[in-house]
Amino acid sequence: MTSADAPIAPAPRLSVVIAVRDEAENIAPLIAEIDAALTFEPFELIFVDDGSSDATLAELRKAAATRPYLRILVHATSCGKSAGVDTGARAARGELLLLLDGDGQNNPAYLPEMVRVIDAGGAKVGMVQGERQGRKDTNFKRFQSRLANGVRRSLLNDGNRDTGCGLKVVRRELHLRLPLFDGLHRFMSALVKREGYEILTVKVVDRERWHGVSKYGFWNRLWVGIADLLGVWWLVKRRRVPQVVERG
Numbered sequence: 001m002t003s004a005d006a007p008i009a010p011a012p013r014l015s016v017v018i019a020v021r022d023e024a025e026n027i028a029p030l031i032a033e034i035d036a037a038l039t040f041e042p043f044e045l046i047f048v049d050d051g052s053s054d055a056t057l058a059e060l061r062k063a064a065a066t067r068p069y070l071r072i073l074v075h076a077t078s079c080g081k082s083a084g085v086d087t088g089a090r091a092a093r094g095e096l097l098l099l100l101d102g103d104g105q106n107n108p109a110y111l112p113e114m115v116r117v118i119d120a121g122g123a124k125v126g127m128v129q130g131e132r133q134g135r136k137d138t139n140f141k142r143f144q145s146r147l148a149n150g151v152r153r154s155l156l157n158d159g160n161r162d163t164g165c166g167l168k169v170v171r172r173e174l175h176l177r178l179p180l181f182d183g184l185h186r187f188m189s190a191l192v193k194r195e196g197y198e199i200l201t202v203k204v205v206d207r208e209r210w211h212g213v214s215k216y217g218f219w220n221r222l223w224v225g226i227a228d229l230l231g232v233w234w235l236v237k238r239r240r241v242p243q244v245v246e247r248g
Contacts, residue, residue: 011093011094012041012042012043012044012069012093012094013041013042013043013094013095013096014038014041014042014043014044014094014096014098014115015043015044015046015088015089015092015093015094015096015097015098015172016034016038016043016044016045016046016097016098016099016100016108016111017046017048017085017088017089017092017097017098017099018030018045018046018047018048018088018099018100018101018102019047019048019050019081019083019084019085019087019088019102020047020048020049020050020052020056020084020102021049021050021051021052021056021078021084022052022053022054022056023052023054023056023102023103023211024052024054024055024056024058024059025210025211026102026103026104026210026211027047027056027059027060027063027102028059028062028063029104029210030102030104030108031045031063031067031070033107033108033109034108034111036108036109037108037109037111037112038098038108038111038112040112041115042069043069043094043098044069044070044071044092044093044094045067045069045070045071046070046071046072046073046088046091046092047060047070047071047072047073047088047102048073048074048075048084048085048087048088049072049073049074049075050075050078050079050080050081050083050084051075051076051077051078051079057072057074060072071091073087073088073091075087079182080182080183081185082180082181082182082183082184082185083180083182085099085184085185086180086184089172089175089176090176092172094172095171095172095173096115096118096169096170096171096172097168097169097170097171097172097175098111098114098115098168098169099166099167099168099169099170100166100167100168101166103209103210103211104207104208104209104210104211105166105206105207105208105209106130106165106166106167106204106207107167107204107205107207110130110167110202110204111167111169113202114128114130114167114168114169114202115128115169117169117200117202118169118171118200121198121200124197124198125197125198125199125200126170126171126174126192126195126197126198126199127168127169127170127171127174127188127189127192127197127199127200128168128169128170128199128200128201128202129163129165129167129168129188129189129199129200129201129202130165130166130167130168130201130202130203130204131165131201131202131203131204132164132165132204132205132206133203133204133205133206134205134206163186163187163188163189164186165204165206166185167202167204168188170188170192171197174192174195174197177195178191178192178195179191181228183228186228187228187229194239195239
């Protein structure tokens with residue numbers, strides 16, 4: 001049998017998608033945790049290097065040398081987390097996207113349970129969202145999160161207490177229908193509900209960042225977050241999901 005005649009491996013059902021920027025020291029330990037967690041089913045692992053200026057790409061290439069299921073996509077310049085996740089989602093082959101951050105705060109050990117929850121929920125469940133317990137952030141950052149989550153829930157009625165958790169399992173075809181903008185990842189719950197799907201949550205234990213520094217601060221999120229919130233509120237209010245019945 002020639003290489004051209006070799007059978008093509010079926011597409012995996014699970015696609016892990018991670019957007020990273022300047023996370024070189026976190027790459028190897030994070031991949032090791034993902035490998036240890038996802039032993040129950042084949043998966044592909046897609047990293048999107050969002051314009052890193054450190055050795056992130058070199059670390060990814062080193063890991064990919066012994067992992068044929070690891071794929072690397074690169075943004076020439078940084079476009080933000082939401083754009084990175086969108087790039088990975090469009091390249092993914094799986095029907096379920098397993099999303100997490102690249103800084104070590106999200107433990108991949110919760111992903112198998114999240115997959116079981118979305119499978120058990122059936123087609124009406126569009127996403128399973130992690131809900132962080134025992135936050136490791138500073139008091140000021142926790143205050144920010146409580147304030148932002150309270151305002152968001154009251155305005156959008158998305159029913160989610162913690163949209164900031166990076167651990168998510170979402171149906172790929174649904175994710176690709178969501179409007180893309182810088183900050184989408186913070187409003188996925190409202191937009192998933194806007195499409196007529198349910199959202200379930202799984203409690204997860206928060207961890208501290210392993211290495212490096214956060215890309216987000218209070219001031220660089222405040223005004224953009226307000227504008228995004230108002231934009232998503234408008235989108236939610238203007239959406240109508242038709243109930244279609246075929247009649248002979």
